[in-house]
Amino acid sequence: MNPFQAPAGTRDVLDPESARFAFVLERFSKRVRRAGYGLVISPMFEDLGVFNRSIGEDSEVVTKEMYEFDDKGGRRLALRPEGTASVVRAFVQHRPQIPWKAWYATPAFRYERPQAGRYRQHHQVGVEALGSDDPDLDVEVIALLDGYLRDLGLRSLDLRINSMGDLACRPGYESDLRAFLEVNVDGLCKEHRETWHRNPMRVLDCKRPPCIELRSRAPRLRESLCDDCARHFARVLEGLDALGIRYEQDDFLVRGFDYYTRTTFEVASGVLDAAQNAVGGGGRYDGLTELLGGPPTPGVGFGSGIERVLLAGEAEGLFGDLDSHVDVFVVDLTGGAQARDLTHLLRGAGLSTDRAFDDRSMKAQLRQADRSGATVALIVGRDEVERDVVTIKLLRGTQAHHQEQTPRLDLIGRVKELLS
RNA sequence: GUGGCCGUAGCUCAGUUGGUUAGAGCGCCAGGUCGUGGCCCUGGAGGUCGGGGGUUCAAGUCCCCUCGGUCACCCCA
Structure with missing residues (x-):
C-alpha cells in the first residue's frame, strides 16, 4: 500500500465527481451574485478566539472538534470549522458599507469521527448579510438557500424554521426552561441529566425518547417571545408564504452555535439518512459583531454543505451527464x-x-x-x-x-x- | 469520543477445514501486416494479500496491536 494517503476523514475529489462539485458551485455563485452578494475570501484559519467567542465556548464544535494549533510565532490559531465567524470578523475589521451582502465557498474543518456524508474537511457555500434587521432580509436569505437547492433539481427537501428570541426575551425563557427541567431531571435522557443546566435549550433538540417525551410538556419559546421578536418572526413567515416557500415551524429546532438569535432554519433532504440529512442551515445572529469587538450590527446567513448536496443529488438521480470531454x-x-x-x-x-x-x-x-x-x-x-x-x-x-x-x-x- | 462490520491488482470481487509460483471480470498496454477508434481474438504489465507483531513445519486464511474505510450513537453541513 502507498505510504501516504489522504488523512482520515478527508478525500480527493477527482474528475467525474469534481465536475459535479464545480457544477454545484457555479449554480450557487450565479444565483447569489444575481441577488447582489459579493464574494469574500478570507483566511482558512483565524485566531482561536474568533471561533470560541462566536460559536460558543460550550458548543460541541468548539470543545471537541476544532483543529487548533500554535504557529511558529506562538499565535493560538484554529482552522475554520464553519463559515460565518470569519466573514463576520472580516466585516468588523473592514466595516464595509451596510447592508453588506457577502457569499463564500470554503472548506471547513472539524475533528469528528468520519461517516457517510461527514468529513473532517468538508466544503460549504453560504451567504451572510450584515447591517439590517429587516425580516425581509431573513426571507431573502432563506429564499436563496431554498432556490439554490431546488434549482439543482432537489425535490425532497424539508425546511424547518424557528425563532430563538433575542437578548430581551431569551434569558427569561431560559430560566423558565431551567426551572422546568430542574423539577423534571429524572425525565431527561442520561446525557442531558448531566448537561441540562449549562445549556438547557439543547434538551429541546435531543433525539432520545426521554427528552422528546419531556419537551412536549416544557414551556415554549414561541409563547415567551417579546413583541419585537414575535413581530419579526411573523413577518418572516408571512414573507415565506408570499414567496410560496414551504416550511414547517419547529419549536424544537435549536442550532448548535450560540450566536443565533431570532430566526433559525434548517433544510433536510428526505433522501438521506437522518444522521446526514442536513443540507443547509442558518439564521440570524444579531449579537455576533459585538462578540467580535465590532459595533452592534444585525446579520443573517446560511451555510450549505456541498458533499451533502451532492449525496442528495445523486440519491435523487441528478447530474447525469456532466462528463468533461473535448470536441x-x-x-x-x-x-x-x-x-x-x-x-x-x-x-x-x-x-x-x-x-x-x-x-x-x-x-x-x-x-x-x-x-x-x-x-x-x-x-x-x-x-x-x-x-x-x-x-x-x-x-x-x-x-x-x-x-x-x-x-x-x-x-x-x-x-x-x-x-x- | 463509544460500539458493530470490513480492508486481496487502478476498479468490482473470488480465494474451499491454514498447505505448492495468489486468481477472475473490467480497465490499461501491445499485437491481429505498411496510416484508421468503439466490437472480437491473442498476449502482456500490474499485488511485500492495509501495516506491524505473534501462533504454526506452513497464514491472504487464526490471535493481538495499529492505520484506514464503513455504519450506528453523538454532533452537524
Whole structure:
C-alpha cells in the first residue's frame, strides 16, 4: 500500500465527481451574485478566539472538534470549522458599507469521527448579510438557500424554521426552561441529566425518547417571545408564504452555535439518512459583531454543505451527464510537432482540443481520441503534410466514420461547421 | 469520543477445514501486416494479500496491536 494517503476523514475529489462539485458551485455563485452578494475570501484559519467567542465556548464544535494549533510565532490559531465567524470578523475589521451582502465557498474543518456524508474537511457555500434587521432580509436569505437547492433539481427537501428570541426575551425563557427541567431531571435522557443546566435549550433538540417525551410538556419559546421578536418572526413567515416557500415551524429546532438569535432554519433532504440529512442551515445572529469587538450590527446567513448536496443529488438521480470531454482530438503520425502546433491553433480559436503524446501508434491515438469523447479526430501524417491538408474523421454522431480532407487554411471553419 | 462490520491488482470481487509460483471480470498496454477508434481474438504489465507483531513445519486464511474505510450513537453541513 502507498505510504501516504489522504488523512482520515478527508478525500480527493477527482474528475467525474469534481465536475459535479464545480457544477454545484457555479449554480450557487450565479444565483447569489444575481441577488447582489459579493464574494469574500478570507483566511482558512483565524485566531482561536474568533471561533470560541462566536460559536460558543460550550458548543460541541468548539470543545471537541476544532483543529487548533500554535504557529511558529506562538499565535493560538484554529482552522475554520464553519463559515460565518470569519466573514463576520472580516466585516468588523473592514466595516464595509451596510447592508453588506457577502457569499463564500470554503472548506471547513472539524475533528469528528468520519461517516457517510461527514468529513473532517468538508466544503460549504453560504451567504451572510450584515447591517439590517429587516425580516425581509431573513426571507431573502432563506429564499436563496431554498432556490439554490431546488434549482439543482432537489425535490425532497424539508425546511424547518424557528425563532430563538433575542437578548430581551431569551434569558427569561431560559430560566423558565431551567426551572422546568430542574423539577423534571429524572425525565431527561442520561446525557442531558448531566448537561441540562449549562445549556438547557439543547434538551429541546435531543433525539432520545426521554427528552422528546419531556419537551412536549416544557414551556415554549414561541409563547415567551417579546413583541419585537414575535413581530419579526411573523413577518418572516408571512414573507415565506408570499414567496410560496414551504416550511414547517419547529419549536424544537435549536442550532448548535450560540450566536443565533431570532430566526433559525434548517433544510433536510428526505433522501438521506437522518444522521446526514442536513443540507443547509442558518439564521440570524444579531449579537455576533459585538462578540467580535465590532459595533452592534444585525446579520443573517446560511451555510450549505456541498458533499451533502451532492449525496442528495445523486440519491435523487441528478447530474447525469456532466462528463468533461473535448470536441476535437488531434492524431499526429509524424512525431508530435503537428499535434503540438495544431492543438495550439485550435484552442486559440476556441475549440476544446486534446491530443496524444509520446508518438504512439495510430491505433493507440485513435483509441485515445475515442475515449476523450471527441466528435472529430484530425489526422495528420506524411501525406497530409505534403499536400498541406488535414484529414478530418467523424467519430460519433449520425455521420460517424465519415472522413474528408480539408486544406489547412479552411480547417478551423470546417471543424466548427462539423461540430455545430 | 463509544460500539458493530470490513480492508486481496487502478476498479468490482473470488480465494474451499491454514498447505505448492495468489486468481477472475473490467480497465490499461501491445499485437491481429505498411496510416484508421468503439466490437472480437491473442498476449502482456500490474499485488511485500492495509501495516506491524505473534501462533504454526506452513497464514491472504487464526490471535493481538495499529492505520484506514464503513455504519450506528453523538454532533452537524
